[in-house]
Amino acid sequence: MYAKLFQHSSVAGLYIHIPFCKSRCSYCDFHSGVQLALLDRFVDALRAELTSRVSYLKNETLETIYFGGGTPSLLSTEHLSAIFESIQSHWDISNCKEITLEANPDDLSEEKLEKLSELPINRLSIGIQSFNNNELKILRRRHTAQQAVDVVKRAQKYFSNISIDLMYGLPEQTISSWQNTISEALALNIQHVSAYHLTYEEGTLLERKRREGHVSPVLEEESIAMYHLLQNALHEKGIEQYEISNFAIPGFYSRHNSSYWKGINYLGIGPSAHSFDGESRQWNIANTLQHITGIEQGTPRFEKEVLSETDKYNELIMISLRTTDGISLERVEQEFGTNAKKELLKQSVRFIKSGIMLLEENHLRLSSEGLFLSDGIITDLMQEQ
Ligand code: SF4
Numbered sequence: 380m381y382a383k384l385f386q387h388s389s390v391a392g393l394y395i396h397i398p399f400c401k402s403r404c405s406y407c408d409f410h411s412g413v414q415l416a417l418l419d420r421f422v423d424a425l426r427a428e429l430t431s432r433v434s435y436l437k438n439e440t441l442e443t444i445y446f447g448g449g450t451p452s453l454l455s456t457e458h459l460s461a462i463f464e465s466i467q468s469h470w471d472i473s474n475c476k477e478i479t480l481e482a483n484p485d486d487l488s489e490e491k492l493e494k495l496s497e498l499p500i501n502r503l504s505i506g507i508q509s510f511n512n513n514e515l516k517i518l519r520r521r522h523t524a525q526q527a528v529d530v531v532k533r534a535q536k537y538f539s540n541i542s543i544d545l546m547y548g549l550p551e552q553t554i555s556s557w558q559n560t561i562s563e564a565l566a567l568n569i570q571h572v573s574a575y576h577l578t579y580e581e582g583t584l585l586e587r588k589r590r591e592g593h594v595s596p597v598l599e600e601e602s603i604a605m606y607h608l609l610q611n612a613l614h615e616k617g618i619e620q621y622e623i624s625n626f627a628i629p630g631f632y633s634r635h636n637s638s639y640w641k642g643i644n645y646l647g648i649g650p651s652a653h654s655f656d657g658e659s660r661q662w663n664i665a666n667t668l669q670h671i672t673g674i675e676q677g678t679p680r681f682e683k684e685v686l687s688e689t690d691k692y693n694e695l696i697m698i699s700l701r702t703t704d705g706i707s708l709e710r711v712e713q714e715f716g717t718n719a720k721k722e723l724l725k726q727s728v729r730f731i732k733s734g735i736m737l738l739e740e741n742h743l744r745l746s747s748e749g750l751f752l753s754d755g756i757i758t759d760l761m762q763e764q
Pocket residue numbers: 399400402403404407408409411448449450483506
C-alpha cells in the first residue's frame with residue numbers, strides 16, 4: 380500500500396488563477412496576458428469550471444481561498460461577486476479563515492478598496508516589489524514608490540491583514556537601496572512580507588536583456604548580503620521568518636501558502652492552475668483561450684500525474700525544508716520507514732557539520748545561512764527515481 384504524502388486533511392484550499400494583466404512586467408513568467416477583451420467570457424468559464432470540479436474536494440471544509448495571477452485586482456467587483464456567488468453555491472465559506480486577493484497598486488482606488496471590503500475578501504497581497512523608482516522602471520511596474528506607499532495606507536483603512544511582495548537581487552540595486560526598500564516597508568506596519576530574489580526566467584524581457592549584456596545580475600555575495608539584511612531587519616521588528624521567502628508578525632502567517640507546505644489538498648481553477656488531492660497532481664493548460672474553449676465545450680484540458688512513493692518522499696523533503704519548521708523525522712519514519720529516516724540523517728551529516736542544517740527536537744531544518752542555499756541542499760537530499 381502506498382504511503383499518503385501527508386496525513387489525510389479535513390480542510391482544503393481553493394486557488395483561482397486570473398490570467399490577465401494590463402501590461403507585462405519585465406521579469407515575469409507567470410501565465411498571464413493582456414487580452415482583456417476575454418474577461419467576461421473568462422469569468423463565465425471560471426464559474427462553469429467551479430461547478431464541474433466541486434467533487435474534487437470531497438467533503439473537506441474550505442479553509443482558504445486565494446485569487447492569484449496575473450492580476451486579480453483587475454476584475455471588477457461585479458466579476459468578483461459573480462465568482463463568490465458560484466463558490467458559495469457549492470461550499471460553505473463561513474469557516475474560511477483566509478480569503479486573499481492579489482492586487483496591484485494601480486488598481487486600488489479608494490472606491491475599489493471600499494467595494495472589495497464589502498466582499499468576503501479579508502486579506503490583500505499587494506505587488507510592490509521595490510520602493511525605488513529606478514528599480515520599478517527596470518521591472519516595468521506600473522506604479523511609483525510614492526503611489527505604493529499611498530496605496531498601502533489607503534488599503535489599511537479597509538483591510539487589517541495586508542501582505543506586500545518585494546524583490547531583491549535586481550539589476551542596479553545596491554545594498555543601500557534594498558535597505559531603503561525594507562525600511563519603507565517596515566514603516567508601513569504591514570502584517571506580512573514575501574521577498575523573492577530575482578531569477579532571470581527564460582522568455583522574459585529581463586532575461587533577453589541579460590543575454591544581450593544590457594543588464595548584469597548582482598554578485599552572489601551581494602545577494603547573500605541582501606538576504607541577511609532582510610532577515611535581520613524583519614527579525615528586529617518582531618516579524619518572524621516562517622519560510623524561505625515569507626515573513627509575518629505572529630498570527631499572520633499565510634494560511635493558504637502554509638497549506639501547500641503542509642500537504643493539504645487544494646483545488647486550482649483557471650488556466651495553469653494546479654490541484655492536489657494527496658495522491659496526484661493535475662494542472663490546467665497554460666493557455667487562456669484554449670482553457671476557456673475547453674470548459675465551454677465540456678472538454679477541459681489538463682494533465683495529471685499520479686505520485687510515486689519517491690515523488691511523495693521528494694515532495695515532503697522539498698516543501699518541509701523550505702519552512703523554518705523543517706522536516707519531522709518522526710513523520711519521515713512513519714510514512715516512509717526507518718531506513719528512509721536513517722538514510723536522510725546520513726545524507727544530512729555533512730550539512731549539519733558545516734552549520735547550514737540543524738538537528739533539533741527530532742526535526743531537520745535549515746539554519747538562517749542554509750535557507751539561502753536551500754535549492755542545492757534540497758536537491759542533494761532527494762531520492763533518485
Ligand atoms: S508580475 Fe504580476 S502584474 Fe506583472 S506581468 Fe506578472 S502577473 Fe502581471
